């Protein structure tokens with residue numbers, strides 16, 4: 090009985106810490122995004138509140154907290170209120186399978202630094218993370234506003250299209266590592282950066298990255314909230330705290346997606362040099378540090394992407410998803426399966442992947458160029 | 466190749482991150498206005514303190530947005546307000562109607578009304594946007610700008 094209570098307590102503490110980390114990352118990410126985008130546009134970004142603008146997001150949050158929570162006439166009250174929760178909860182739940190560090194021993198008890206560590210954790214992540222599309226569709230539908238509805242429907246179409254690529258592109262990793270367990274996948278990538286999966290699956294990585302950007306609705310795939318076409322998209326009718334929930338879910342899903350990419354392709358909490366983890370507190374902290382560093386780099390990439398590329402047109406988005414990414418993911422799956430079955434070494438696998446990447450790049454740019462020339 | 470083009474594009478934004486920022490930190494830092502900037506109006510005086518405006522109402526009639534309201538009155542010859550026969554007893558400009566076109570300045574035969582450099586014209590009530598003579602007249606103590614060099618012509 091005592092044992093059971095202790096286990097429950099540990100789980101509750103872990104839940105608190107991880108959710109705190111994900112939610113706490115939101116103001117940091119928002120500030121980072123505004124700062125970096127500012128610099129890229131040759132302006133300083135927020136710099137009025139607090140030293141170097143550090144308190145800007147805090148003040149924004151406080152302001153929004155005191156705003157009126159308007160429920161417009163004609164909305165579907167229940168779903169309208171439920172939708173923001175449905176968007177943010179799946180993101181938080183999905184974060185529970187990410188291993189934030191190696192297992193540590195506290196008082197003779199080995200504790201994995203993930204809320205849940207079980208055999209199908211990767212599958213669980215995708216099963217749960219996709220649910221947030223329900224929130225978006227319901228938000229769009231219950232708002233009784235055509236722009237919101239269109240944003241919601243666009244988002245569902247986009248998610249369905251890119252979900253396939255997202256799932257197919259990691260099957261390559263599953264084949265090479267032979268497990269669905271995230272902690273095991275991370276463990277296999279220890280011992281220096283040359284063991285990272287990104288070198289084993291370059292094509293799979295690029296496909297996964299593109300699909301992940303579409304999944305978290307970031308530019309250039311942020312069609313559900315395309316401001317210039319749909320005013321605010323699915324959250325047009327929302328205000329106050331409910332609006333903030335959408336906002337938070339966007340940024341926390343960036344954080345969670347980045348942590349998944351880091352875990353799958355960049356060795357998770359492993360440092361880029363050979364290092365054997367013990368089970369002390371200190372080693373746990375080192376693991377967390379390296380994971381956060383990789384997440385930071387990926388988040389920077391997401392922001393950089395937003396500062397660089399314009400939004401795709403809707404048909405272009407669908408074409409990219411179905412005619413380019415999906416066949417490529419399938420190709421990646423097939424040749425990985427063959428090479429794994431033939432027992433070829435990892436570096437050859439990586440070489441073939443990189444070759445395929447360059448080849449498809451050539452082919453796609455040829456096609457695009459011809460099409461443009463034909464269009465005059 | 467698509468990949469090469471992407472790398473080119475990404476390097477552009479990356480390079481811009483380290484450029485010198487062009488932002489002017491406005492309330493602390495200010496840009497220098499152009500000399501011909503058309504801000505809030507000023508009513509000029511002669512160097513001896515007389516008002517240049519003679520109340521002819523040409524400005525009011527040329528104003529495309531009818532922002533100028535003017536009541537002229539006869540000068541007291543012993544204690545004139547302006548060098549002319551008449552002067553502007555009431556002179557109001559509605560800054561919310563004004564489009565800062567500068568026609569009033571151009572129409573004025575006495576160079577009395579000019580567009581000044583002030584542009585911080587926000588107010589918390591509409592009534593405060595109607596300015597009158599006391600807001601626009603250049604103070605006696607202040608300099609008179611280019612007009613200082615002109616002697617005041619005396620009539621009568």
Ligand code: SF4
Pocket residue numbers: 524527528529530531532533558562563564565566567568569570
């Ligand atoms: S600047 Fe133009 S609009 Fe304004 S008062 Fe003069 S004439 Fe009228």
Ligand code: SF4
Pocket residue numbers: 517518519520521522523524525535553572573574575576577578
């Ligand atoms: S400001 Fe100039 S145009 Fe207007 S009434 Fe006075 S003298 Fe005439």
